Amino acid sequence: MSEHYIIPSRTRIGHVHLKVSDLERSLAFYCGLLGFELTTRYGHQAAFVSAGGYHHHIGLNTWHSGGAPPAPAYGVGLYHTAIVYPERKDLAVIFDRLQKAGYPLTGASDHGVSDALHLDDPDRNGVELYWDRPREHWPSKPDGSLEMYTRPLDLEGLLGELH
Numbered sequence: 001m002s003e004h005y006i007i008p009s010r011t012r013i014g015h016v017h018l019k020v021s022d023l024e025r026s027l028a029f030y031c032g033l034l035g036f037e038l039t040t041r042y043g044h045q046a047a048f049v050s051a052g053g054y055h056h057h058i059g060l061n062t063w064h065s066g067g068a069p070p071a072p073a074y075g076v077g078l079y080h081t082a083i084v085y086p087e088r089k090d091l092a093v094i095f096d097r098l099q100k101a102g103y104p105l106t107g108a109s110d111h112g113v114s115d116a117l118h119l120d121d122p123d124r125n126g127v128e129l130y131w132d133r134p135r136e137h138w139p140s141k142p143d144g145s146l147e148m149y150t151r152p153l154d155l156e157g158l159l160g161e162l163h
Contacts, residue, residue, distance in 0.1 A: 016081045017059035018125055021068050023047060025122045026060045033101060034083075034094065034129075057083075070124035080118070080126030091115060091131040092161035108153040112139040113146065115153055 020026040027047055030036045036049035039056055045063055048056035058081070071077050085091045095117055098105065106126075107118035116130035139147035 015057050015059060016078075017061065018078075018081070018121075018123070019065035019068075020060050020062060020121075020123050020125075021065055021070075022122070023060060023062050023066075029121050030058060030060065033097070033103060035097075073124075078125060080128045082128040082130060085129065085131045088115065088131045088158070089161040091117065091129060092158050094129055095155065095158055096162060108155055110149075110151045110153045112149050112151075115158065117153075 018026070023044065023046070027038065027049070030049050031038055036051055036058065037053075039048045039050050039054075041047045042061075045066070046059065046061035048059050050057045085094065098117070098119070103119065105117055105119050107116075109116045109118065111130075112133075114130045114132045116128050119127050119129070121127055139149075141147045
């Protein structure tokens, strides 16, 4: 492993596959609330959902987790699944939908490069819903590297995108 390898620039994360305790409850969250489309089911134990007709962005299964409690907050594992919205207005739409449903956020952040809403799915898996600012607006340090930060997100300003 002495040779330095750089992953191809067009590489992307294809999907996340989550162990859940209750498949129907997870489908109600990911499809019913967030709006993903069900692409296929494997009986009563697994389902795959997507946006825009892709085969799947999120897999959900109860193969080893049916009825299990959430993973402990202080332990190794997935911190969150991040879902990128194409336009800031799309983020405003889902924020408005979450508010109307009374679904709690765990945070709302301006990261400099993005605006983000943080919440937990029904199994307390972290979910980040966000919109990336155009690259030319990303803040940078004097050396040219990214200047990412976490500041409170102006939620009223976000909702202003709906008008």
